[in-house]
Amino acid sequence: MTKSRIVSVLAAAAALLVAMSASADPKKSAELVAKGKASYETNCAACHGEKGLGDGEAGAALDPKPRNIVKEGFKQGLKPAQIHAMLKKGIDGSTMVSFEHLSDDELWALSYYVLELRAGGKSKK
Numbered sequence: 001m002t003k004s005r006i007v008s009v010l011a012a013a014a015a016l017l018v019a020m021s022a023s024a025d026p027k028k029s030a031e032l033v034a035k036g037k038a039s040y041e042t043n044c045a046a047c048h049g050e051k052g053l054g055d056g057e058a059g060a061a062l063d064p065k066p067r068n069i070v071k072e073g074f075k076q077g078l079k080p081a082q083i084h085a086m087l088k089k090g091i092d093g094s095t096m097v098s099f100e101h102l103s104d105d106e107l108w109a110l111s112y113y114v115l116e117l118r119a120g121g122k123s124k125k
């Protein structure tokens, strides 16, 4: 193989790795959960409440009511990727709007924090 051929093969491999890592769930980390907590307090707590119990001030008059994230089921599923997809799309016919304007990283952070709230903050990682 010529040197330029090797370089182009390496470049293709690197591009593939980048593409793969963008589509996979990022690994859960303390940083990601902390980022999710901060974002949750800004974007979600008004409706879902500080602890996720569905008792935020802005949520009281809504129909349907904001979900109790800790105790109630999720129609779109409980896997991080399913929560991520739900946040990106929103839920039709409700005030659970799309949060597509947030970065992908922030949506993953929120997804992990939602699961953390469900676990009652018991899991440390």
Ligand code: HEC
Pocket (backbone or CB within 6 Å): 040, 043, 044, 045, 046, 047, 048, 058, 059, 062, 063, 064, 065, 066, 067, 069, 073, 074, 075, 076, 077, 083, 086, 087, 091, 093, 094, 095, 096, 097, 099, 110, 114
């Ligand atoms: C304006 C109020 C409001 C805000 C802000 C809001 N939600 Fe919701 N959320 C709702 C309502 C209402 C529902 C229930 C929708 C339904 O039952 O159809 C809901 C449902 C959900 C569900 C259940 C999804 C499912 O699959 O059933 C999750 C999880 C959730 N919200 C997380 C979040 C997160 C995370 C944020 C912040 C990024 C957020 N919500 C911001 C009102 C809100």
